[in-house]
Amino acid sequence: MSEFVKKTMIGYKEVPGGQSDPECTHVILSLKEYNDLLREISQAKQEARNERSKADDDKKENERKLKLMAQEHEQTIEEWRTALEAERAESASQKDLNENLLRVARERANADRKLKRKKEHTGYVVVVSSEKIYRYKSRQRLESVKLWETVIQSPYSIEFPAEQAKKLILEEFFPETGEWEAARLGIERWVAGDYEDFLSAADKDEEIMQQNTALTEYRSFRANYRAGYWEMILVHTRPLEVVPKDMREN
Structure with missing residues (x-):
């Protein structure tokens, strides 16, 4: 069991008030208590190191995930951009095709109605x-x-x-x-x-x-x-x- 003492000229003297005694300057531990204390301190330090290591690992994992998400988002944006360009190209091609079809339809209608200058006539x-x-x-x-x-x-x-x-x-x-x-x-x-x-x-x-x-x-x-x-x-x-x-x- 630990003892609460004060240091004197000739050694250590137990104080009557224990830990709360104002004259208490030292605590004398048994070997078992000392070893237990060392073990607790060592465990606490190890737990602190484990927590720091876990925090570092979590930080690295979060950074990895964020980087992966950014890459996935960039890939998605690139896919959308590619799809949009393809859609625009298809739309332009379809527009040209439609305009050609409408022009042919107009010219045929003008010829059918014997409207002069069938290629330039509006058809109205x-x-x-x-x-x-x-x-x-x-x-x-x-x-x-x-x-x-x-x-x-x-x-x-x-x-x-x-x-x-x-x-x-x-x-x-x-x-x-x-x-x-x-x-x-x-x-x-x-x-x-x-x-x-x-x-x-x-x-x-x-x-x-x-x-x-x-x-x-x-x-x-x-x-x-x-x-x-x-x-x-x-x-x-x-x-x-x-x-x-x-x-x-x-």
Whole structure:
């Protein structure tokens, strides 16, 4: 059993208060206690070394995993990049193919309808333009107005699906950039809506009343099975100007 002592001139003397005695300066251990203490200290040091080693191993493992993840992510990104480039190339190739097919379809349609300069002609011709009465609401009352309805034949065969034909016709006849084909007919602008929307727009801009304006709400499409082509029906506020010869049916 350990003893709590104080050092004197002639050796060591046990203090009565034990470990808490203020005069205690030394602790005398038995050999077993000393060896046990050494063993505990050694074990504690070994555990500390083991913990440091484990921490180092964990750090290295985490760094290895992070490096592996980074490599996998980079590989995935590279695969996506490669796939995207391939998709872009395929898309460009498909676009060129589609444009060539559409060009051939247009030329055949122009030749079939005996339109001159079949390779340069847009393929759009005016079939008929007539005045019609449309009803609209004004101050909770139904009013009527005479508008013009123009049927324009496209170069696209009725074999084309409806949605595809409509999309092509709108993109070509009312392109976002460049000259409208409609402008060649004297249609100067369009209003998104019906005749009521046209009147509302005219209240803000009086010049609209003097312009030939197409109304998108009344725009429609039809498959002319007798002629064999898709047609677009435009409704506009004024009669057409003189239709260019190349846009008249032969």
